[in-house]
Amino acid sequence: MRVDAFDFELPSERIALRPARPRDAARMLVVDGGDIRDAGVRDLPAWLRPGDCLVFNDTRVIPAQLEGRRGDAKIGATLHKRIDLRRWQAFVRNAKRLRVGETVDFGAGVQALAEERLADGSFILAFAGDEPVELLLERAGTMPLPPYIAGKRATDADDRRDYQTMFAREDGAVAAPTAALHFTPTLLEAVAAAGIRSETLTLHVGAGTFLPVKADDTDDHIMHAEWGRIDAATAARLNAVRAGGGRVIAVGTTSLRLLESAAADDGTIAPFAGDTAIFITPGYRFKAIDGLMTNFHLPRSTLFMLVSALMGLETMQAAYAHAIEAEYRFYSYGDASLLLPRQSDRSA
Numbered sequence: 320m321r322v323d324a325f326d327f328e329l330p331s332e333r334i335a336l337r338p339a340r341p342r343d344a345a346r347m348l349v350v351d352g353g354d355i356r357d358a359g360v361r362d363l364p365a366w367l368r369p370g371d372c373l374v375f376n377d378t379r380v381i382p383a384q385l386e387g388r389r390g391d392a393k394i395g396a397t398l399h400k401r402i403d404l405r406r407w408q409a410f411v412r413n414a415k416r417l418r419v420g421e422t423v424d425f426g427a428g429v430q431a432l433a434e435e436r437l438a439d440g441s442f443i444l445a446f447a448g449d450e451p452v453e454l455l456l457e458r459a460g461t462m463p464l465p466p467y468i469a470g471k472r473a474t475d476a477d478d479r480r481d482y483q484t485m486f487a488r489e490d491g492a493v494a495a496p497t498a499a500l501h502f503t504p505t506l507l508e509a510v511a512a513a514g515i516r517s518e519t520l521t522l523h524v525g526a527g528t529f530l531p532v533k534a535d536d537t538d539d540h541i542m543h544a545e546w547g548r549i550d551a552a553t554a555a556r557l558n559a560v561r562a563g564g565g566r567v568i569a570v571g572t573t574s575l576r577l578l579e580s581a582a583a584d585d586g587t588i589a590p591f592a593g594d595t596a597i598f599i600t601p602g603y604r605f606k607a608i609d610g611l612m613t614n615f616h617l618p619r620s621t622l623f624m625l626v627s628a629l630m631g632l633e634t635m636q637a638a639y640a641h642a643i644e645a646e647y648r649f650y651s652y653g654d655a656s657l658l659l660p661r662q663s664d665r666s667a
Contacts, residue, residue, distance in 0.1 A: 320537045320600060325627065327618045327639055334467055335648035338481050343506040346647055346654040347612075350630055350638045352661045357645065360501045360655050361509070363612070369514030370565035372557065373612070374574045376496035377519040379487035381453060382460030383526070384474070387425035392416035394423045396431075396444060397463055398456075398493050399526040400545065405452060406434065406445045410526050414440060422447075429459040439543075453490055463493045463526065465651050467617075481652070491523035491546070497651045498571035498613045516565075518556060522547035522573040522595075532619055537600045542621065544594040547577040551590040554581065557607075558588055566609035572622050575599075575608050582607035599625045601632055610659045615642060615649040630658050 339345040349356040349366055383398035395412035402408060411417055421433050431444040446452050462478045484499040527543030534540045557567055569575035581591035586606045611629060616622040627635045647654045
């Protein structure tokens with residue numbers, strides 16, 4: 320499909336620079352089949368059924384944004400994907416001033432060698448020393464806020480808390496699974512009291528999630544791989560949910576992408592551990608999920624393509640137009656949407 324089919328105009332004042340406080344006070348746009356309803360995140364239990372299951376991503380965001388120097392040149396790096404204990408793939412700013420074999424000093428005793436330049440322009444950075452890289456990042460790194468926030472204000476101490484979900488446990492993400500930012504212990508208790516189950520998986524979100532789609536046609540876009548895991552016990556419980564008539568509702572596009580990567584054609588979810596570069600566009604047949612809770616996404620982005628695949632492009636264009644008119648807050652710190660396709664649409 321043409322990428323410009325997924326374009327829309329978003330006024331800059333609709334971009335949220337801070338989250339709602341408390342987190343579950345955010346608004347929630349419900350798209351139920353073709354119907355569009357205004358609600359709040361706290362209304363979530365009323366829109367689900369006993370026996371349904373919410374699936375959260377328990378990845379933890381690391382301070383993956385680094386600023387340093389190579390000689391007189393300023394070099395910025397955003398870590399994207401772990402290669403091994405000491406090496407990370409990174410997107411580098413001012414990359415023309417960095418050559419393979421040179422060392423970048425990020426301050427606080429943190430240095431990394433530019434070991435290799437990849438075909439996409441990113442680098443493999445090898446961190447010096449014996450300390451775990453996570454400790455080095457705690458000293459020298461900052462939270463990697465999305466560019467549409469970082470371009471409007473500086474990262475501060477509040478972001479260390481705000482850009483982390485209550486489920487965060489497994490270090491490795493460089494972007495938050497933002498749909499789950501809306502959850503609080505109180506909301507989770509209300510969900511459980513309504514007979515709705517919760518499960519977790521791990522997908523370490525990479526910086527590629529912020530990269531624009533530069534191709535004119537979706538067939539020409541190449542996704543960056545991200546590492547994920549679903550253990551055998553979790554897979555078995557999710558399969559039992561659907562066997563019992565319940566729905567699997569992914570909380571965030573990261574959870575959805577991993578579930579779909581792990582699913583067989585008959586919808587059975589298998590244990591999974593490895594990379595996924597799944598790219599979901601209209602025409603895709605969903606196998607593992609029955610709904611999605613997600614934030615509002617950028618125009619021309621792979622994530623707006625994904626929600627359009629789930630609900631239909633015209634439906635999502637109408638939903639986003641309504642959200643803009645009704646002054647919903649967009650993107651990572653913004654409001655939520657709950658997308659519930661008709662069963663016939665889901666398997667189209």
